[in-house]
Structure formats: structure tokens, C-alpha cells
Amino acid sequence: MAPQPETELRELSAPETDRPATNHPDPPALLPADRSKQAYLVLLGCVLIQAPIWGYSLAFGIFQEYYSTHRPPPLSGDPSPGTIASIGTSQTGVLYLMMPVSFTLLTGYPRLRPWCGPAGLVLTTGCLTASSFASTARQLVALQGVLHAVGCGLLFSAASLCLDEWFAERKGLAYGAMWSGKSGTGAGMPFLTNALLSRYGASGTLRIYAVASAILTIPPLFLMRPRPSPPADDDRGNTAASEDEGTRGQRRSRVSFSFARHSVFWILQCGNILQSMGYLMPSTYMASYAHALGFPSVTGPIFLALISLASVPGSLLIGLLNDTGLAATTVILISSLGSAAPVFLLWGLGGHQVGVLVVFTLMYGFFAGGFSSTWSGILHEMKHRDSGIDTGLIFGMLLGGRGIGFVLSGPVGGALLEADGHFKAGDFTGYATQYGPMIVYTGLTAILGAWGWFWTMGKRAMKAL
Helix, strand or coil: CCHHHHHHHHHCCCCCCHHCCCCCCCCCCCCCCCCCCHHHHHHHHHCCCHHHHHHHCCCCCHHHHHHHHHCCCCCCCCCCCCHHHHHHHHHHHHHCCCHHHHHHHHCCCCCHHHHHHHHHHHHHHHHHHHHCCCCCCCHHHHHHHHHHHHHHHHHHHHHHHHHHHHHHCCHHHHHHHHHHHHHHHEEEEEEEHHHHHHHHHHHHHHHHHHHHHHHHHHHHHHHHHCCCCCCCCCCCCCCCCCCCCCCCCCCCCCCHHHHCCHHHHHHHHHHHHHHHHHHHHHHHHHHHHHHHHCCCCCCCHHHHHHHHHHHHHHHHHHHHHHHCCCCCHHHHHHHHHHHHHHHHHHHHCCCCCCCHHHHHHEEEEEEHCCHHHHHHHHHHHHHHHCCCCCCHHHHHHHHHHHHHHHHHHHHHHHHHHHCCCCCCCCCCCHHHHHHHHHHHHHHHHHHHHCCCHHHHHHHHHHHHH
């Protein structure tokens, strides 16, 4: 019988050391998870492949500015800024929203996973090459916003599921390192892209991207090998006869959605979506905010690079916290409050000073950039509740929830700027600018990322009354 919601929530904040252990020793013939050389080769491959997966989307803001301001216009028809922006938003939306589908498909049909790497490689490099010959924004939406995103999604899905197989006790370390790879890419790509566009233009830069994508994708694909199946059934509770490695990949696996029966998952997913609805606001609008205040043009890209740079240690350290025994909600609370404080106190109160904004970008990048690393704690939590749960599938669902938040954040951000509802405050504060409502919104969504912790404390308070 599934535990009652109140019991689940009460247990959610309990340290992992107080919960019954469900780990089973690896069979002698099976390479150990977390400790073998192959596990860390897989981790290395997952870190390296983040560059071709996320590189273009993290640098699209530079392409957007180039398409909008370069003369003569590189795109025919003189598309509106909103049309050009839809290229980037489509790519991010498709990439995240396809994750629940791709993770479910690859969990049910594991024999398809080896094909995802080559298919993703062909799609990404082919679409970037074709984009270099595109002349309209609609063509770029189709090639980059949809097809290139699907290719990146195939690469990411296969890599993430492979990583999940090789790490059990140290998922926080593994996923933290993986997200650090993405953040490190974001720190350097804007400057590299700007230099390439200045020298070679959009067409030449996209062809360089295509070649670089192939070079950066192929080596990690050789590092990421699936973990051989155990000679006997694993800790998922199956009682069927054992199967050898050769037949495992040829059989269809049963996809279990048993995690959906646990209210804890939906509560934590709700906080994940709420945090995502405001997470991108600083990285999306800091450049225009700096321009509105009259800062030098290089200030905006520097702010964006600092957010990504600070996310590298943030992702790794917050991920490691999940491996120390802290409850998932506690780690999420640390990330959420650590994100909200600099938004309200630094961006809001001292938003007219470059030095203060530099500190803000570093603090926000560290805590907010590490939010995705809290998911390993959610995977630990769900696995302790039900050993039959597939943590890779849950990871895909969390990515889908993040995609929902990202898609919703686009129109919300535009509406907040158009509202022009700046608050009555000192002229030196960010609240007094056009971005005042956005600052408040970003801080509130950061706090609501810890929805699971607040829900748990609220239940306890009501029970005590």
C-alpha cells in the first residue's frame, strides 16, 4: 500500500541516514556503480558532450543581436525582434519538453539508445550546416528551433540515462559535474560567438559551429558505454529469470510510472516549475538592463558570463550536498533562499552600481545555477520510497517540468516589462526602474522553488494546532 500523503511529507524532511537502506550489493561479475573506472569515463563523456548540446542555445542571444542590428540585414524580410527571438525560445522549449517523451521511449526500448548518439550527431551538424544557407527567420525556426533541438535532445537523453546507470550513491556528484559542464560552456560561448560573428558573419560562424559540434560530439560517444546488466535481477524487485548482456538490449523493458502515485513527486515538481518560471529572467534581461542604465556595451555579456561561471562550482557543490545525507527539501531550500536573497537585496536595492551587480550575478549564478543539481536529491528520495522506481525516467520528467516553466517565462517577462509598474523607491535602486516588477517576480519564484519545504512545514504546523 502506498504511504499516505501526510506521512510522505513528514518523512520528506527526515535525514537520509534515518531511512531504511535499500541498496543491494553488486554481483561480483558486474562493474560496480560509483567506483569503477568505466563509471568515471562515462561521467567524463557526459561532461564533455554538454558543450555541443548546449553551446548554440547558450550563445543564441549573441546571434539574436547580430540578426537584429547588423546591416545589411542577414535575413530577408526584415523580421521583427519577436520573430528572431522565437528561434531561441523554440529551441529551448523543444529541447526540454521532448525530454519526458524521449526518456520514456528510451527506458521502454533500451535497444534504441545506441542509435541516439549517431542520430543526434547527424541532426545537429546537418541543421547547423543547412542554417548557414538559410535566408529567412522561418527557415531558422525550423532548422535550429526544432530539428537541431531534437538532435540535442537525443544526445542529452542517451547521455543522461547512461550516467544514471553508472551512479547510484553518488548521483549528486555525477549530475553536479554534468551541469557544471553546461555552465562552463555558457561562460565562454558568448565571447567566442561574438568574435566569430565579427570576423566571419553568421553563415561562416554556423559552419564553424557545425564542424566544432562534430569534433566535440564524437569522442564522448565512445566513452559513454551502457552498464552491463547483472546476471541476476537487480534491486527493482523483478522476479523474472536473469538475462545476459546480449539479450538485455534486445528486449522491451516495462516502463513504470509508479512515481506518479507519490504526492511527494508532484509537490517537488511544482516547486521545480515555479522556480523555472523566473530562473531565466536575469540571464535574459541583464544585458538590456545594463544598456538601459547606460553601462558600456561589454557590461551585458560580462554579466551573462559571470552567471554561467558561478554556476560551475554552484552546480557541483549543491550536487554534492545531496550525497551527504541532507533531505532533498533542505538542499532545495538552500538553493532557493540563496537565489532570492541577492535578487531582492542586490539587484533590487543596489541595481545602479556595477560592483553590486557583479556580486549579484556571482551569487545568483552560484545558487540558482545549481538548482538543477538538487534533482539528484529528489531521485534519492524517490528511490528510497520505492525501489522499483526508474530514476532516469524521473529525471526526464523533471526536465519536462523545467521546460514548462521556461516556456511560460517568455510571455511573462514581456508582460512585466510592458506593465511599466516601477515602484516608488530611491532612484539608485533597481525597483525604481522599468525592471522593478521583474525583480520582485524573480525573487518570489526563487523562493517558491522550495515549495516542498514550505508545504511540509505547513502540514506540520497545522497538525500541531
